[in-house]
Amino acid sequence: MSAGALDSRTARHRRGRRPVMPLAAWVALCVVGGVLVALEFPPDGWFAALGTALPRASLPLLGVLSCVLLALSGVAAWRVDRDGPAQRRACALRLFLVQLALAFAWVAILFGGHALGAALAVMADEIELIGDVRGRGVLLGIELVTDRVKKTPANAETAAVATYCLDKGLIFQIRGTGPTLNVLRLVPPMTTTDAEVDRAMSILFDALRAVSRQAPAALRAAE
DSSP: OOHHHHHHHHHHHHHHSOOSSOHHHHHHHHHHHHHHHHHHSOOHHHHHTTOOSSOGGGHHHHHHHHHHHHHHHHHHHHHHHHHSOHHHHHHHHHHHHHHHHHHHHHHHHHHHHHHHHHHHHHHHHHOTTEEEEEEETTEEEEEEEEETTTTEEOHHHHHHHHHHHHHHTOOOEEEEETTEEEEEEEOOOTTOOHHHHHHHHHHHHHHHHHHHHSOHHHHHHHO
């Protein structure tokens, strides 16, 4: 059998095979999924504060281009679904769906995490008790110190902040090393809404300000 005849039979076989989803479904999966994630986790104010070369007025254009790229990704997946070799098609589509999920998760982690990071940066500018804010995404740690230069752990102040927040309905973990427990560990679930983040940051801000106004001797006596 000649190579031309084999190619012709392979092409007829591929044309006769029905894809898992039609073209419109693949495109909708990519575009609608991307739009929903973008609406749930918008860039908000922290993006403008980065001082990037990208003008804020160009964000709508960036959104349109992102939708075009997502649509092209859907077309690419459909073509693999329709024309890909049978023994490799399933693996290729699984990998495509994994990378699509990771792309959506990246947006949620980046923008959702920076919403918290921006709020904590504002607090650190006002409250000397905050010695450091560190972490990645939505996993954040707030180190409380009595002296920013010497990094003296503020154990009593940390306990007082936790008690204040607990009374207001905000729960988090206190971490540290050995007898030193001066780090507030924030791990909000990915389902946390913007309103819930705003409420949590408001409670934490009030707690830090209230504790900062108290005399150190009074805090030590309350331990």
